[in-house]
Structure formats: C-alpha cells, structure tokens
Amino acid sequence: MSSDHQPYHHGNLREALLEAAFRLVDSQGPEAFSMRALARDAGVSSAAPFRHFSDKRVLLDAVAERARAELDRTLDEATAQCADALTQFRAMTVAYVRFAAEHPTLFDLIHSAGSTPGRFPGDLNDERRLKLIALIYEGQNAGLIPEADPELIALTSEALTHGLARMVVDGHPRLASLSSEDARKLALAATQLLQSGIGLS
Numbered sequence: 567m568s569s570d571h572q573p574y575h576h577g578n579l580r581e582a583l584l585e586a587a588f589r590l591v592d593s594q595g596p597e598a599f600s601m602r603a604l605a606r607d608a609g610v611s612s613a614a615p616f617r618h619f620s621d622k623r624v625l626l627d628a629v630a631e632r633a634r635a636e637l638d639r640t641l642d643e644a645t646a647q648c649a650d651a652l653t654q655f656r657a658m659t660v661a662y663v664r665f666a667a668e669h670p671t672l673f674d675l676i677h678s679a680g681s682t683p684g685r686f687p688g689d690l691n692d693e694r695r696l697k698l699i700a701l702i703y704e705g706q707n708a709g710l711i712p713e714a715d716p717e718l719i720a721l722t723s724e725a726l727t728h729g730l731a732r733m734v735v736d737g738h739p740r741l742a743s744l745s746s747e748d749a750r751k752l753a754l755a756a757t758q759l760l761q762s763g764i765g766l767s
Contacts, residue, residue: 580618582608587629588672595671596626626675633672638694640665651705652761658698659727659760660753666731667749673735695720726760727753 583604590599601622605612619625644661648654666673698720705711711719734741734749744752 579608579610579614583615583618583625584628584632587625588632591626591629591633591675592669592672596629596675601625629672630675630678633669633676636669636672637662637665637676641694650710651701651708652710654701655705655711655723656754656757656761658701659723659757660750662727663731663734663753663756664746664749667734667744668746670735673731695724698723723760726756730756 586604586607587599601615601619602612604625605615608614615625619628641658641661644657645654648657699716702711702716702719706713706716730753734744734752741752
C-alpha cells in the first residue's frame with residue numbers, strides 16, 4: 567500500500583477505507599488487502615472499519631459499485647462528443663473493452679457473484695440498457711441502423727462487447743497482454759464487423 571496516502575479526518579473514515587480498497591483492487595486485486603491492513607494504513611484500531619463495513623465482502627461490494635459508477639462515467643465520456651447514434655454505438659463498445667483492458671481486476675469485481683445480487687454477470691444495468699436501446703431507436707430514425715428489433719440489436723451488441731472484454735480480462739491466448747490501444751483497435755474492428763453482420767451502414 568502506498569505510504570503517501572492522506573490521513574483521514576474525523577467523519578470520513580468510511581470514504582478513506584473505500585478509496586484505499588478501490589486503489590488496491592485496481593492495482594493488485596481483491597486478495598491484496600485485509601480489513602486489519604486497511605485499519606493499520608488509516609491509523610485506526612482494527613475494529614474501526616467494521617463500524618462501516620461488517621466484513622471484507624461488504625467492503626468489496628462497495629468497491630464494485632464504485633467501479634461500476636466509474637465504468638458508467640467512462641462510457642458517458644466516450645459518447646459525449648459523438649456526432650450521431652452510430653458513432654456513439656461504436657464508442658460505447660470501444661470504451662467498455664478498453665476499460666476491461668485497463669482495469670481487469672475492477673472489471674472482474676463488477677461482475678463477480680454477490681456484487682450485484684439478481685443480476686446476470688456482465689449484464690448492463692437497467693439505465694445503461696435503456697440508453698443503449700434509445701440510441702438504437704435514434705439511429706434507426708436517422709437511417710443509420712436498420713429496422714430490426716432494437717432489443718435484439720442491443721442484446722447482440724452486449725454479447726459481443728462483454729464477450730470480447732471477458733476474453734481480454736481472462737487472458738485469451740490471442741489477446742494476452744493486450745495494451746489499451748490494442749484493445750481499442752480490436753473493439754473497433756469487432757464493432758465494425760458486427761455492424762456489417764446486422765446491416766449497419
């Protein structure tokens with residue numbers, strides 16, 4: 567753990583613990599820390615973290631939610647400056663796969679069992695899915711996406727996007743040690759192939 571962390575101030579121990587856990591999971595994985603080590607790093611008693619997180623799993627669930635929010639922010643930023651629905655469609659896929667390549671342990675945690683009860687691993691959250699379907703409708707109205715079932719197009723896109731990201735994180739032999747830029751190029755090529763397959767212009 568980095569020795570240059572900022573000491574917490576009274577009242578924000580929960581945030582300090584969550585931020586430290588987030589950084590450790592991102593850089594080393596969820597097994598890289600214990601509640602006792604986090605308490606020691608924060609300069610508090612070993613019992614103090616348990617006033618905010620009943621156990622490590624609860625803390626990891628909070629880290630997973632923060633990671634999901636970071637992924638959502640990444641997707642929003644990627645599409646913010648896009649000129650049309652088709653460009654946004656491509657940008658979402660590229661940003662998702664690139665996030666997985668840059669933050670594999672956070673990506674794993676987002677989709678691990680228990681972090682999102684009742685949600686299929688890899689499933690887009692409801693708000694994100696609705697945005698994707700709305701984007702497809704927009705593209706169809708503009709003549710950029712064919713008049714197929716928007717939900718089926720969204721499901722196909724999700725299958726390709728998450729499947730590709732999963733292969734990157736799992737170290738598929740053809741995708742081992744993929745750089746962020748290589749992940750971007752791969753995702754863009756796969757998206758263009760998907761567009762050809764479903765008739766996107």
